[in-house]
Amino acid sequence: EQKEKETWTSRKRKRPIVSAFLDESGKIKRYNMRYDLTLILCCCKSFLGEDSEGDDFYSMLGVDREATQDEIKRAYKKQSLLMHPDKLAQKGRKVTDEDQAKFTRMKEAYEVLSDPHKRETFDAVGERGMKWMEEPFSIDPQELAHNFATSSVLDRSKIFSIFVSLGVSVLILPFLICLHVDGVFGLDASWFATLVPLWLWDAFILFYHIRVILMGPIQKPDHVPAEEWVDPLPMKKRFFSLARFLLIVCFELMVGLKMDSIVMIPWSIIFFPLYLWEATTLYKKWPLARMRIVTVEDLEQALGKPFTQFTQPEKDLIGKRYNVVPNLNSPEFEAAQKLKVRARHDIIKSLFRVIFVIVLLVQLDGEFDWNWWLVFSPFWIMTFLICFANYQAFAEVQENALKKDPNLFTPKNSADVETGEAAGYGAVGADGNATSSAANNQSNLTDEEKEELRAQVMAGSSRLCSKCCSQGFLLFVVLLFVAKLQGATFSALWIISPFLTIAGILLLCLGCAIFGITEVPTDGVEFDTADFGFVAGAAPAGSTEMPQTSSVNYAPPQAPAPSPIIAMPQNTAAAAQAPIPATATAPIQLPAQSVDLLDNAEAGTRIQTGFDHQQISELD
Numbered sequence: 001e002q003k004e005k006e007t008w009t010s011r012k013r014k015r016p017i018v019s020a021f022l023d024e025s026g027k028i029k030r031y032n033m034r035y036d037l038t039l040i041l042c043c044c045k046s047f048l049g050e051d052s053e054g055d056d057f058y059s060m061l062g063v064d065r066e067a068t069q070d071e072i073k074r075a076y077k078k079q080s081l082l083m084h085p086d087k088l089a090q091k092g093r094k095v096t097d098e099d100q101a102k103f104t105r106m107k108e109a110y111e112v113l114s115d116p117h118k119r120e121t122f123d124a125v126g127e128r129g130m131k132w133m134e135e136p137f138s139i140d141p142q143e144l145a146h147n148f149a150t151s152s153v154l155d156r157s158k159i160f161s162i163f164v165s166l167g168v169s170v171l172i173l174p175f176l177i178c179l180h181v182d183g184v185f186g187l188d189a190s191w192f193a194t195l196v197p198l199w200l201w202d203a204f205i206l207f208y209h210i211r212v213i214l215m216g217p218i219q220k221p222d223h224v225p226a227e228e229w230v231d232p233l234p235m236k237k238r239f240f241s242l243a244r245f246l247l248i249v250c251f252e253l254m255v256g257l258k259m260d261s262i263v264m265i266p267w268s269i270i271f272f273p274l275y276l277w278e279a280t281t282l283y284k285k286w287p288l289a290r291m292r293i294v295t296v297e298d299l300e301q302a303l304g305k306p307f308t309q310f311t312q313p314e315k316d317l318i319g320k321r322y323n324v325v326p327n328l329n330s331p332e333f334e335a336a337q338k339l340k341v342r343a344r345h346d347i348i349k350s351l352f353r354v355i356f357v358i359v360l361l362v363q364l365d366g367e368f369d370w371n372w373w374l375v376f377s378p379f380w381i382m383t384f385l386i387c388f389a390n391y392q393a394f395a396e397v398q399e400n401a402l403k404k405d406p407n408l409f410t411p412k413n414s415a416d417v418e419t420g421e422a423a424g425y426g427a428v429g430a431d432g433n434a435t436s437s438a439a440n441n442q443s444n445l446t447d448e449e450k451e452e453l454r455a456q457v458m459a460g461s462s463r464l465c466s467k468c469c470s471q472g473f474l475l476f477v478v479l480l481f482v483a484k485l486q487g488a489t490f491s492a493l494w495i496i497s498p499f500l501t502i503a504g505i506l507l508l509c510l511g512c513a514i515f516g517i518t519e520v521p522t523d524g525v526e527f528d529t530a531d532f533g534f535v536a537g538a539a540p541a542g543s544t545e546m547p548q549t550s551s552v553n554y555a556p557p558q559a560p561a562p563s564p565i566i567a568m569p570q571n572t573a574a575a576a577q578a579p580i581p582a583t584a585t586a587p588i589q590l591p592a593q594s595v596d597l598l599d600n601a602e603a604g605t606r607i608q609t610g611f612d613h614q615q616i617s618e619l620d
Contacts, residue, residue, distance in 0.1 A: 057109035057122060065123065069114065076110040149519035156514050163510050167503045173197040174499070178492035181484075191259040195252070202249050209242045244280050247273040267364040271357060281350050288343035293336050294322045345389065352382040372485045379478060383471050390467040397460040401453040405445050408453055473498065 058065055061075040081087055083103045085095045112118045112130070121130045148156075173195070179185060180194045213235070220229040251273040257263045258270055296307050299318065303310070310318075318324060325333040356378040362368055363375050401408055445453070480495045493500075 057113055057127070060106050060109040061113065067113075072110065072113050076106075076114075079106050146519065149517055153515070160511055160514050163507060167507060169197070169201075171496070171499060171503060173201075174496045175493075178496060181492040192256045195256055198252060202252070205245060206249070209238070209245060213238050213242065240280075244277060247277045247280075251277075268361050271361060274357065275354075278350055278354055282347060285343040285346045285350070288339060289347055291336065291340050291343075292322050293325060293333065293340070295325055295327050295333075297327070299324065348385070349382065352378050372482050376478065376482050380475075383475050386471055387468050390464045394460040394464040398457055401457050405450060405453060408450060408457075 058067070061072060061079055063071055063075045067075070080103075083099070083106055085100055085103060088095050088099060112122050112127075118130065176194050176197065180189055180191065185194065212233070217235060218231050218233060220226065251271070254263070254270045254273070258265070258267070299310075299322075300307055303314075323336045325336060327333065356376070359370075359375050359378065363370055363372075477495060477498060484490070484492060484495060
């Protein structure tokens with residue numbers, strides 16, 4: 001063991017991948033790097049930057065990176081005898097704040113290196129990365145941007161390679177299927193071999209489900225009472241999700257065997273796992289679609305007592321049959337209503353999928369030789385219904401908003417101002433009171449409530465646009481697919497060409513963003529900003545400070561001086577007899593000829609005005 005330790009220590013190399021520590025028996029125990037550290041080194045290295053040399057914990061303790069736990073402990077005791085404030089005071093030395101800070105940093109270094117988990121993290125990502133992993137919200141966005149702008153090309157290439165790998169892993173399966181359909185792999189090519197990416201994805205997802213099940217029940221937090229704690233991911237739900245996934249895998253395997261003519265069973269039997277999967281979907285969504293929402297007031301009226309006097313068995317029975325919300329205007333009611341509506345939509349989609357599968361099986365088993373455009377008719381109808389349902393939902397949101405505030409989306413343009421319809425002008429009767437129409441159009445909502453209504457309408461419009469665009473995109477792809485089934489002669493790659501185009505554009509933009517970001521130095525750079533209120537080398541107007549020597553100073557715009565009252569000829573006697581306020585300055589007669597308002601010889605700009613008295617009176 002001693003020889004092994006000496007051999008391992010003599011290597012004198014930094015180990016970013018493997019950490020070595022001693023177990024209880026004194027033997028060297030090597031740990032493979034954790035997955036989270038591997039991900040950070042690959043993805044986030046360019047954002048972390050480099051730690052300064054003075055922050056190395058190993059140098060603070062006076063040990064190398066291959067030091068054992070015993071060596072670190074002895075080094076800490078030695079440094080404590082030299083740096084502890086009490087020891088320094090015993091030696092007659094005055095303890096300063098710097099000495100105290102050094103001892104605190106040394107103690108922090110020992111706490112990190114004495115913990116195998118923290119030491120492995122420190123060896124991989126340094127002190128800054130370790131702190132960011134422990135406290136993610138302590139990350140400074142400006143520091144992240146600075147580190148990324150100054151990072152190396154290799155670190156940026158790692159990030160870009162991850163996006164490329166994700167795109168390839170998603171698109172490789174449809175790409176291989178299209179090549180198989182076009183006969184690129186030959187007439188005797190195996191579909192099982194073509195679907196290898198699908199089997200890899202299934203293995204990865206199966207591994208994830210098993211890991212989630214092996215985690216066991218989630219422990220109750222200390223601050224949550226036992227009677228209020230509900231496991232957010234119960235074991236029943238985990239096994240149910242695994243069973244649904246296994247049904248999909250079974251269906252994929254049977255389809256692969258059928259395509260390779262290994263099994264000669266009808267397509268109706270091969271689709272049997274898909275029937276069960278749709279049945280589980282209905283089992284999940286049916287209770288939500290039939291959910292009854294009641295308020296606390298309704299329950300109190302039904303039982304004849306306040307809700308606080310309900311017994312626990314009564315609350316449990318009510319919770320099984322109803323979804324209780326405080327009132328109809330509460331966020332809980334809106335969330336429950338959305339959940340109910342979404343469940344109903346999912347059931348309708350599931351029914352359309354079942355109808356489509358039935359028609360497809362009739363076509364595949366040779367019962368009828370229908371046109372493929374007719375076979376996909378359930379899909380065309382479902383696409384139209386999805387767009388129509390989203391439009392109807394948007395119309396309801398807009399209608400409810402207009403009921404609460406009829407003038408919510410009334411434009412306030414110049415025409416409205418002239419006619420007095422914008423802010424209630426012109427809606428006053430002869431007696432000085434508001435007319436009935438104006439009183440009906442007025443809203444008692446606050447500005448915050450109006451902004452919330454506008455936000456709801458904007459959210460509804462964005463959902464409508466996103467749903468319609470996504471359904472239009474999917475419809476275009478399915479049209480290409482059906483045309484190929486109907487006997488079109490174009491390559492099958494045209495079916496996935498929209499996905500390939502979008503993926504290529506996204507990768508191009510990501511590549512330009514990742515490799516094109518650099519830090520722009522601003523030292524010694526001068527900007528010509530004289531036309532925007534900036535004066536180089538001069539203090540702002542009205543300031544008593546001396547001009548600075550910096551290259552750019554900002555001159556804030558001055559507030560305009562109060563304009564003198566200009567006497568205008570009036571057409572009515574009442575206007576002529578109107579007295580001038582005592583605080584006003586003496587009237588100034590404006591000449592009819594052109595007046596030079598600005599004479600700037602340097603800029604060469606002259607602004608002329610030639611308005612006479614009558615024109616200025618009309619403008620006023």
